Amino acid sequence: MFPTPLAKTSPVTQALYKLGLPVALVVWLLPIIAVALTSIRGQGDIAGGNYWGWPTEWQVIENYSAVFRNTPIARYIVNSLLVAIPTVLGAVALSCLAGFALGTYRFKANLAVFFLFVGGNFIPFQILMVPVRDLSLRMGLYDSIGGLVLFHIAFQTGFCTFFMRNFIRDLPHELIEAARIEGASEWQIFWKVVLPLVRPALAALSVLVFTFIWNDYFWSTVLIQGDHAMPVTGGLKSLNGIWVAQWHLVSAGSIVAALPPVLIFFLMQKQFIAGLTLGASKG
Incomplete structure (x- = not known):
């Protein structure tokens, strides 16, 4: 049967799956998290190169209201x-x-x-x-x-x-x-x-x-x-x-x-x- 159920695979395969799954999830979510954080930053953070760090100023209501x-x-x-x-x-x-x-x-x-x-x-x-x-x-x-x-x-x-x-x-x-x-x-x-x-x-x-x-x-x-x-x-x-x-x-x-x-x-x-x-x- 293909694919083989995880419970029937070797211990090495199960360990690699448990290790690779959260890594793949983080890699997939990373761009979405970056966009979400950028959407609540101020213009000063972006101009200062703070793309991945924690926002120094929160502009949730300001940014989303400005969009509309x-x-x-x-x-x-x-x-x-x-x-x-x-x-x-x-x-x-x-x-x-x-x-x-x-x-x-x-x-x-x-x-x-x-x-x-x-x-x-x-x-x-x-x-x-x-x-x-x-x-x-x-x-x-x-x-x-x-x-x-x-x-x-x-x-x-x-x-x-x-x-x-x-x-x-x-x-x-x-x-x-x-x-x-x-x-x-x-x-x-x-x-x-x-x-x-x-x-x-x-x-x-x-x-x-x-x-x-x-x-x-x-x-x-x-x-x-x-x-x-x-x-x-x-x-x-x-x-x-x-x-x-x-x-x-x-x-x-x-x-x-x-x-x-x-x-x-x-x-x-x-x-x-x-x-x-x-x-x-x-x-």
């Missing part, structure tokens, strides 16, 4: 919500329909169509920058929330379809056949039989897609130019001053921008774990 008072971060957060929520709804809805078709129906091109969805995930998204930008300009969608939403839906549907198709394919096919014998239409089977059974997978997929879209920086800066539609990840760069780097404000804005996906994950933690482990064991 002196910068358009509230608008950026609203823009991110206007991009992320429609993208999650659109990508999950389309992937459920495509996953139902690919996971339920047996036709000759089934595998080929499925590979088309999967193959799109292996294309480096950076090489799409020029054609996507040109297409958005031709369609009049450049520098708009709607254009960014449509692109994210198109780009995320491939991964979401791969995710949903595998879950739907693992459902007992006898349930679908029984519903057909009872006279249920294909839409009724999809809506009343399949969707309730894959509800944990939908929750897990929604959390994943929301996190992907919220944390996107590349396409936010490629397809958006003005503050009227700029998401929060792209807008953080504007928190710096023109002549002076205001890293305490950038750090405070970064902490604020990271809170929504973290909050959503903890609110939907049970559904997320249930979705990822759905079908992991069979009787």
Whole structure:
């Protein structure tokens, strides 16, 4: 069985694991701790080179209030919500329909169509920058929330379809056949039989897609130019001053921008774990 349970490994392996785990945890948390400390420092600490030491002056309320008072971060957060929520709804809805078709129906091109969805995930998204930008300009969608939403839906549907198709394919096919014998239409089977059974997978997929879209920086800066539609990840760069780097404000804005996906994950933690482990064991 792979991987081998820790209790069945050698004493040396267990000792290395117990030693390496806290080290890896500290290394992973170190940048986050540094950003958190910088977000509550004063400008004097940063100018004096006190990056890792204990803050000499605490400016928790001052820095976080200045972010909302002196910068358009509230608008950026609203823009991110206007991009992320429609993208999650659109990508999950389309992937459920495509996953139902690919996971339920047996036709000759089934595998080929499925590979088309999967193959799109292996294309480096950076090489799409020029054609996507040109297409958005031709369609009049450049520098708009709607254009960014449509692109994210198109780009995320491939991964979401791969995710949903595998879950739907693992459902007992006898349930679908029984519903057909009872006279249920294909839409009724999809809506009343399949969707309730894959509800944990939908929750897990929604959390994943929301996190992907919220944390996107590349396409936010490629397809958006003005503050009227700029998401929060792209807008953080504007928190710096023109002549002076205001890293305490950038750090405070970064902490604020990271809170929504973290909050959503903890609110939907049970559904997320249930979705990822759905079908992991069979009787």
